[in-house]
Amino acid sequence: MASSTASCGQMHKITDGSVHTPLGFKATGLHTKVKRKRKDLGAIVCDVPASAAAVYTLNQIQAAPLDVTRESIAEEGTLRAVVVNSGQANAVMGKVGVADAYEMRDRTAQAFGLEPLDVAIASTGTIGERLQMEKILPGIEALHPEANPASANAFAESILTTDTCTKETCYATEINGKTVHIGAVAKGSGMIHPNMATMLSFVTTDAAIAPEHLQQALSEITDRTYNRITIDGDTSTNDMVLTLASGKAGNEPLHPEHPDWQPFIQALQCVAEEQSKQIARDGEGATKLVEVNVKGAPTDEDAGKIAKQIVGSDLLKTAVFGTDGNWGRIICAIGYSGVTINPETIDIAIGPHLTLSQSEPVNFSEEAVTAHLKQDEVFIDVELNIGDGSGKAWGCDLTYDYVRINAGYRT
Structure with missing residues (x-):
């Protein structure tokens, strides 16, 4: 069935869209039994090397997955996959936490036929508990990403902690006469404060854009969106916004002098603002x-x-x-x-x-x-x-x- 759309200025909201909607992306999530009932492991995979950009928590205590992800992005500015576990944060675990983070990255690369530096990782959950690697590693082997709403929703479910609902959105806009999609999924409910918090957001787009320009765009809109939410004044150790661009829309590569740079920024901001509102609305115990x-x-x-x-x-x-x-x-x-x-x-x-x-x-x-x-x-x-x-x-x-x-x- 075709996606329905609702007008949003020059953009169109795709009501059943998510991170799978931009060309080149697949996603999935499953239950490894780290958590009692809910899904707790997920992945997003791109068919091609995707330009990558990220912003991270400003807490001086940062979890091992953030350092591993920084290393992966720094190599070429591109990624092919991100794997996320929930329930345990892999934070403040010393050398064993770092080793577990690298093992998650390496096993994900093996499972999807990639190089380790093609992979980003993220974790969310309780600080100070060692990852249950005996459950997570077989779970990575069992991940089979697909490009459909059900698989994207499974990923959205797999990253939740105290959230009461999934947080997905997708918009489309025109760049050089080509339709460009921007999809996103997030988690966040408590420990939310400006400058990142217990929040993860993963944004995919099929726009063609170099890593350095994608980073510029993400940093610009983060200050106006993700960094403008607060629930309880606490800033966590694990959190980031990660953006991947496959380039499969076929537009001329975007840059600040591109005639459609501002429409792209506006669409990216629209997605980020909606994600921010979804997180704020789902604050722990919130009613409004x-x-x-x-x-x-x-x-x-x-x-x-x-x-x-x-x-x-x-x-x-x-x-x-x-x-x-x-x-x-x-x-x-x-x-x-x-x-x-x-x-x-x-x-x-x-x-x-x-x-x-x-x-x-x-x-x-x-x-x-x-x-x-x-x-x-x-x-x-x-x-x-x-x-x-x-x-x-x-x-x-x-x-x-x-x-x-x-x-x-x-x-």
Whole structure:
């Protein structure tokens, strides 16, 4: 059955698309019994050497898989496969963790007829537990990637930890008159904070683009998307966004001077922003997605910093959970954001309801604001009125279930 599409400006969202949709990619996932019931091992494989780019957690403690993946990408700037295990993070395991990471890479290369440096690896789960290699290695041998929605969904399931749902998306755009697809799959639910977190995202595209230009594009959009989500203020040890480009769409290779460079950037950002929202919406115990939009800041960077400060405020997050339209918590977060502001020119709206104008309280309907805060998506708009900078950030409410989930994470 043909994929249905929904218009998204110059782009089209492919509603049943995922990482398998761009030409040249296959995926799969399975259960090795590292986790009790859910799938826990998956792979994405490309038919050809794909241009590769990645961004990583800024936590100074980094898991062994990140170093191994860096090494693979540094060799030629290309990859053919990525294998991911979930349930155990292979983090802070010393030399044995490094050895296990290399063995995962080597066995994946053997299984798919590749060179070790063709393979990236990733792990997510509990820190400080040695990988159950006696289960993972036979699992690698049993992986059989295919290019269909079911196999892509199996991969999406295999990378989850405390997530309650899979996170997949795909968009298409026109480059040089050729249809270019960008698909993505992510996991993330807790330990989410700007500058990567307990988050993995894998992006595939059939666009033709050199590794250095793909890295430039990924780094640019990461600052506006993945680095604008926060759930609980913790930054993890394992996380990365990995992007692979097969070049099979047949377009002229993309670069910053290419006439369709910006449409490509916009499509990549659209995919990354949707993934970011999916992660924020699925925060541990969350009941609502919170989007903060800041305008009128000195710079875009300043606007993004303020938006992250607001959406990351525990007081604001609990107010959203309790449907309390306490705009004082919003302006408080603005004030300690570290951005230079004019305290007398700030406007704040919760949903469509203005609560503060030029830093003066406005009469508003508490009932109407409460009604907005009861919705699945909550929007907060801030106008600083001192510049042209704008930026968004995403998060979720903080609920009783967040404590329950994390109090029993290993039990």
